[in-house]
Amino acid sequence: MSETVPTSWLVYCRPGFESDALAEMQHHAKRHDVSCEPAHGEGWASLTRTDGEPINDLHRLAAFGKLIFARQSLAALPALALSRDDRLTAILEQIKNSRWSFEEIWHETPDTNDGKALAGLIKALTKPLQSMLKKRGALRGKAGGRRLHIFWTDGDRVQLGMSFPGNRSELLNGIRRLRFPSRAPSRSTLKLEEAWHEFIPREEWDARLGEHMQAADLGAAPGGWTWQLVQRGMYVYAIDNGPMDKQLMLTGQIDHLKEDGFTWEPPQRLDWLVCDIVDKPVRVLAMVERWLTRKWCREAIFNLKLPMKKRWDEVTRCLTTLEDALESAGVHGKVTCRHLYHDREEVTVHVQLAN
Ligand SMILES: C[S@@+](CC[C@H](N)C(=O)[O-])C[C@H]1O[C@@H](n2cnc3c(N)ncnc32)[C@H](O)[C@@H]1O
Numbered sequence: 001m002s003e004t005v006p007t008s009w010l011v012y013c014r015p016g017f018e019s020d021a022l023a024e025m026q027h028h029a030k031r032h033d034v035s036c037e038p039a040h041g042e043g044w045a046s047l048t049r050t051d052g053e054p055i056n057d058l059h060r061l062a063a064f065g066k067l068i069f070a071r072q073s074l075a076a077l078p079a080l081a082l083s084r085d086d087r088l089t090a091i092l093e094q095i096k097n098s099r100w101s102f103e104e105i106w107h108e109t110p111d112t113n114d115g116k117a118l119a120g121l122i123k124a125l126t127k128p129l130q131s132m133l134k135k136r137g138a139l140r141g142k143a144g145g146r147r148l149h150i151f152w153t154d155g156d157r158v159q160l161g162m163s164f165p166g167n168r169s170e171l172l173n174g175i176r177r178l179r180f181p182s183r184a185p186s187r188s189t190l191k192l193e194e195a196w197h198e199f200i201p202r203e204e205w206d207a208r209l210g211e212h213m214q215a216a217d218l219g220a221a222p223g224g225w226t227w228q229l230v231q232r233g234m235y236v237y238a239i240d241n242g243p244m245d246k247q248l249m250l251t252g253q254i255d256h257l258k259e260d261g262f263t264w265e266p267p268q269r270l271d272w273l274v275c276d277i278v279d280k281p282v283r284v285l286a287m288v289e290r291w292l293t294r295k296w297c298r299e300a301i302f303n304l305k306l307p308m309k310k311r312w313d314e315v316t317r318c319l320t321t322l323e324d325a326l327e328s329a330g331v332h333g334k335v336t337c338r339h340l341y342h343d344r345e346e347v348t349v350h351v352q353l354a355n
Pocket residue numbers: 185186187188189218219220221222223224225226239240241242259260261262276277278
């Protein structure tokens with residue numbers, strides 16, 4: 001039997017964002033001159049090489065850390081149709097033919113109700129599959145940190161994918177589940193918390209999200225994001241015409257200014273700018289550009305709301321504009337953007353200035 005090679009690049013995404021995830025993948029395929037066939041289903045998208053060659057180079061070059069709409073990124077084998085009487089044999093056979101070895105196995109599903117309904121089936125199959133793969137030597141103690149992902153799109157359909165350390169999400173289904181802090185004034189609070197987890201390595205939190213730092217929160221009311229900043233011990237200029245949460249204001253760490261976030265200027269250089277104003281991406285971007293090119297803050301996190309159809313096109317246009325503006329102002333900074341789990345029709349952008 002000839003070896004089965006991974007010819008597909010499979011990513012998970014938020015349901016409804018498949019065409020954006022695909023547009024992003026196709027951008028990378030084109031850039032690296034790889035001809036592919038697209039496919040997608042609810043909560044996932046894939047590209048399969050038309051020449052039947054392994055996808056590994058494209059998968060590696062389109063680094064996960066730089067992808068916007070992908071929650072997970074895998075080098076995948078052809079999708080498998082399973083018999084409902086014996087699901088394991090086809091999976092074992094494909095793994096044998098691929099000659100894959102790995103250190104762990106994750107069973108995952110699309111982020112849909114149908115996906116969640118597969119939990120019982122997955123639970124029943126997890127242990128038997130694990131022990132069979134161990135016996136066959138595919139699942140072993142040391143295998144370069146590789147992980148096998150079994151992506152269940154239905155009770156009788158799976159796609160097997162491989163992930164590699166440094167080029168993947170370390171979260172099951174690529175989803176960061178956070179507990180809602182009961183004292184926070186709004187659910188939006190989780191967007192900023194997730195953004196910090198995403199963009200700032202944990203060991204740098206004390207230095208970059210430290211006590212006595214100063215922040216501006218534009219579009220702050222009722223205060224979910226401000227609450228996060230205050231929790232870190234920061235002093236916050238909360239800019240919004242709307243009312244701030246009373247309990248939060250009692251901390252004494254907030255200056256609530258009923259001003260226009262698009263024109264307000266900070267009294268001195270701040271550590272952080274955060275902005276959750278619902279407005280046109282170009283408007284938010286022009287304001288953020290002004291802050292960054294004048295170095296009014298060291299780091300910024302802001303949302304770009306994307307009610308339009310071609311979200312990938314809009315996001316890339318915005319990011320290119322921002323990077324060009326920084327470059328022509330001679331300001332060095334790292335721009336990263338992600339469609340976070342707690343983001344809906346929006347993406348979150350992080351900028352860290354070099355000095
Ligand atoms: C999505 S809410 C922000 C929620 C907030 N991040 C939280 O966690 O509670 C958007 C806010 O932006 C405010 N807003 C809209 N336009 C604004 C402007 N030009 N300047 C300041 N705030 C504005 C609205 O009043 C609203 O409170």
